[in-house]
Amino acid sequence: MNLNEQKGLKKMEMQKIRYDNVIVRNFAIATVVWGVVGMFVGLVIAIQLFEPAFNARLQYLTFGRIRPLHTNAVIFAFVGNAIFMGLYYSVQRVCKARMFSDVLSKIHFWGWQLIILSAAITLPLGFTTSKEYAELEWPIDIAITLIWVIFGMNLIGTLIRRREKHLYVAVWFYLASLVTVAVLHIVNSIEIPVDYLKSYPVYAGVQDALVQWWYGHNAVAFFLTTPFLGLMYYFLPKAANRPVYSYRLSIVHFWSLIFLYIWAGPHHLLYTALPDWAQSLGTVFSIMLLAPSWGGAINGLLTLRGAWDKVREEPVLKFMVVAVTAYGMSTFEGPMLSLKNLNALMHYTDWIISHVHIGALGWNGFLTFGILYWLIPRMWKTELYSRKLANVHFWLGTLGIVFYASSMYWSAIVQTLMWKQFAPTGVLQYPNFLETTLQILPYHMIRAFGGLLYLTGAVMMAYNLFKTAKKGSLVRDEEVEVPARMDNVADVHETKHRWLERKPVQFAILSTVAILIGGLVELIPTFLVKSNIPTIASVKPYTPLELVGRDIYVREGCNTCHSQMVRPFRSETERYGEYSKAGEFVYDHPFLWGSKRTGPDLHRVGRRYSNLWHYLHMENPRSMSPGSIMPQYPWLFDQETDVRGVEPRIRAMQRLGVPYPKGYDAQAADDLRAQAEVIAADLQKENAPADPNKEIIALIAYLQRLGTDIAVPQQ
Amino acid sequence: MISEVLRHIEDIGTYPVISLLIFVPFFIGVCVMAIRMRREDAEHMSKLPLEEEGA
Numbered sequence: 001m002n003l004n005e006q007k008g009l010k011k012m013e014m015q016k017i018r019y020d021n022v023i024v025r026n027f028a029i030a031t032v033v034w035g036v037v038g039m040f041v042g043l044v045i046a047i048q049l050f051e052p053a054f055n056a057r058l059q060y061l062t063f064g065r066i067r068p069l070h071t072n073a074v075i076f077a078f079v080g081n082a083i084f085m086g087l088y089y090s091v092q093r094v095c096k097a098r099m100f101s102d103v104l105s106k107i108h109f110w111g112w113q114l115i116i117l118s119a120a121i122t123l124p125l126g127f128t129t130s131k132e133y134a135e136l137e138w139p140i141d142i143a144i145t146l147i148w149v150i151f152g153m154n155l156i157g158t159l160i161r162r163r164e165k166h167l168y169v170a171v172w173f174y175l176a177s178l179v180t181v182a183v184l185h186i187v188n189s190i191e192i193p194v195d196y197l198k199s200y201p202v203y204a205g206v207q208d209a210l211v212q213w214w215y216g217h218n219a220v221a222f223f224l225t226t227p228f229l230g231l232m233y234y235f236l237p238k239a240a241n242r243p244v245y246s247y248r249l250s251i252v253h254f255w256s257l258i259f260l261y262i263w264a265g266p267h268h269l270l271y272t273a274l275p276d277w278a279q280s281l282g283t284v285f286s287i288m289l290l291a292p293s294w295g296g297a298i299n300g301l302l303t304l305r306g307a308w309d310k311v312r313e314e315p316v317l318k319f320m321v322v323a324v325t326a327y328g329m330s331t332f333e334g335p336m337l338s339l340k341n342l343n344a345l346m347h348y349t350d351w352i353i354s355h356v357h358i359g360a361l362g363w364n365g366f367l368t369f370g371i372l373y374w375l376i377p378r379m380w381k382t383e384l385y386s387r388k389l390a391n392v393h394f395w396l397g398t399l400g401i402v403f404y405a406s407s408m409y410w411s412a413i414v415q416t417l418m419w420k421q422f423a424p425t426g427v428l429q430y431p432n433f434l435e436t437t438l439q440i441l442p443y444h445m446i447r448a449f450g451g452l453l454y455l456t457g458a459v460m461m462a463y464n465l466f467k468t469a470k471k472g473s474l475v476r477d478e479e480v481e482v483p484a485r486m487d488n489v490a491d492v493h494e495t496k497h498r499w500l501e502r503k504p505v506q507f508a509i510l511s512t513v514a515i516l517i518g519g520l521v522e523l524i525p526t527f528l529v530k531s532n533i534p535t536i537a538s539v540k541p542y543t544p545l546e547l548v549g550r551d552i553y554v555r556e557g558c559n560t561c562h563s564q565m566v567r568p569f570r571s572e573t574e575r576y577g578e579y580s581k582a583g584e585f586v587y588d589h590p591f592l593w594g595s596k597r598t599g600p601d602l603h604r605v606g607r608r609y610s611n612l613w614h615y616l617h618m619e620n621p622r623s624m625s626p627g628s629i630m631p632q633y634p635w636l637f638d639q640e641t642d643v644r645g646v647e648p649r650i651r652a653m654q655r656l657g658v659p660y661p662k663g664y665d666a667q668a669a670d671d672l673r674a675q676a677e678v679i680a681a682d683l684q685k686e687n688a689p690a691d692p693n694k695e696i697i698a699l700i701a702y703l704q705r706l707g708t709d710i711a712v713p714q715q
Numbered sequence: 716m717i718s719e720v721l722r723h724i725e726d727i728g729t730y731p732v733i734s735l736l737i738f739v740p741f742f743i744g745v746c747v748m749a750i751r752m753r754r755e756d757a758e759h760m761s762k763l764p765l766e767e768e769g770a
Binding site for chain 2: 514
């Protein structure tokens with residue numbers, strides 16, 4: 001059965017070692033707890049999208065602030081802990097070695113939980129960089145880097161001390177994820193601190209957008225996909241009790257996937273002000289990505305050949321089959337959405353929300369559930385408390401996904417067609433954005449119902465696993481007999497890949513090279529070639545008041561619902577005004593283009609409405625737009641503008657190359673007050689009890705500035 | 716259908732060709748490596764997760 005007997009070698013000296021199950025248990029508990037929390041926050045924000053008062057009029061619970069909390073909780077807390085749970089279990093076993101260091105394992109676990117906790121505190125408080133899935137501020141970014149290094153040392157240390165000569169395919173995926181996430185996180189988090197919890201990214205406008213979506217897309221790739229493919233390659237064969245369908249296919253799958261994925265980021269920015277060549281590159285590589293993605297999905301599903309009868313009975317396999325199918329679905333949808341003509345229709349709509357949830361609920365969620373149902377009874381040496389409950393969970397979850405996805409697809413089609421519909425007279429059929437929002441509210445309700453079903457299933461699982469653990473007892477250190485040492489010499493006819501499979505460090509280096517090629521081809525020309533971003537002479541830096549107002553816009557997460565990117569379509573220029581130019585964003589640290597239009601685009605909102613309109617609208621959006629689902633912002637009328645903070649802000653911007661005159665930081669506060677007085681006086685003239693010192697004035701200043709730097713042709 | 720879609724993408728010429736030129740040799744290389752792998756090695760590797768069953 002083992003390698004030595006197969007190869008007819010002499011019996012090797014054996015040794016007893018113990019696998020660390022405690023660290024796996026810890027990550028498993030964290031997975032379940034944070035999973036339920038993350039999904040619950042998701043349900044809350046889903047309800048806010050048809051019942052805006054569901055934030056209890058508290059600033060800490062508004063959609064703009066807790067939507068990032070939901071995404072971070074699900075990605076880094078739920079999925080992150082699930083990755084570490086499965087990785088710590090499988091790496092020890094395929095390497096026939098205990099983890100390199102129990103201390104590093106512990107630091108990794110507690111460090112990661114502290115990072116999650118700090119995210120759960122800072123995001124509702126409004127400390128955010130505004131960059132999707134990278135919202136956490138600079139001190140937490142540093143903590144993530146340190147903990148990632150600890151994790152890397154522990155993983156690579158284990159691989160070096162392994163007793164199995166070759167690295168199993170799951171480990172390749174873990175290694176690629178380890179190095180790529182490190183590269184992505186560092187490049188996207190280069191920022192200049194303004195104070196203890198505020199920073200500006202060194203990139204601006206188009207460059208910031210490209211780096212962010214290079215990161216964002218690959219966070220999906222190397223956090224939500226490749227580690228999970230590693231888990232699939234280990235746990236699916238375990239659960240089905242048969243080897244992976246084709247090991248050769250897994251080699252082709254692995255290298256093609258990690259090579260191609262990194263190029264595809266710009267498909268998030270089609271028809272924006274990003275240079276055309278970068279957009280084309282993103283599209284082409286996204287289409288090519290379909291092949292390795294499906295190669296992997298097929299390899300997973302065919303692993304079950306001859307075991308489909310088991311799928312009917314075994315909840316673990318049911319979850320895994322739906323997970324791999326969902327992976328196949330979302331990786332088909334991704335390339336299709338990268339086609340420019342489809343993207344023109346579906347970008348900024350609920351289709352994208354549906355697309356990511358097929359991935360998150362189906363692929364990540366269901367694979368995690370399958371692994372948990374398989375793992376917990378084994379580690380506690382008992383049977384699952386209730387298979388029936390697990391089956392009910394499966395159906396609740398599946399129905400939840402169906403309700404969620406179908407309602408969002410429908411909502412997207414309805415809304416995008418309404419956005420683009422022209423009347424026979426040549427004007428927009430639905431010029432009022434709100435009309436399109438009101439039309440899709442029923443779908444938002446159905447989506448929330450789908451989310452409720454899914455969450456209910458997850459809570460059932462938590463109960464089921466808790467009862468399972470209670471009736472068994474945890475094998476804290478699992479004793480096994482393994483060869484005492486590894487004979488790491490070349491086989492007689494060793495091929496290149498076989499050599500690589502027994503060299504973890506070289507393997508990691510080659511994976512890094514594979515991902516760097518695409519990354520560099522994309523990023524370097526955008527940074528070096530000036531013609532990529534034509535400068536516009538009339539574009540000037542923000543005034544101090546506008547800059548502070550912009551930071552309030554970021555703090556409140558306005559960009560989660562409002563884009564600032566008018567695409568060059570007639571339906572958009574008719575609705576919003578002149579399309580956005582790359583040169584308009586050169587002082588935007590960070591860029592705020594957004595990725596979803598729950599509300600209308602704001603790039604040309606400047607001077608479109610009166611100060612009074614904004615004042616009343618922020619106080620109660622429904623007073624100006626009956627039926628609006630935007631939350632109220634009463635605290636902006638109570639909280640004072642941070643005048644003292646403007647000096648370090650101006651200095652930080654100067655360091656980033658924004659051309660404020662020398663020594664302007666000292667004068668900035670006076671300029672800020674003067675501009676605030678003008679706006680407040682205008683409001684007072686209209687009988688609004690405006691106070692120039694309040695945050696609302698700064699926000700209005702910023703909104704009125706938006707998109708006004710270039711002469712906009714009169715409509 | 717696909718060619719129709721591709722025609723509508725601007726600047727379709729240069730960059731995809733360059734990227735394809737980079738990717739195709741890489742892909743062929745990986746395929747060659749996979750094909751050259753010995754059957755017993757592949758079998759042994761694919762059974763690795765199942766080895767410790769019952770341990």
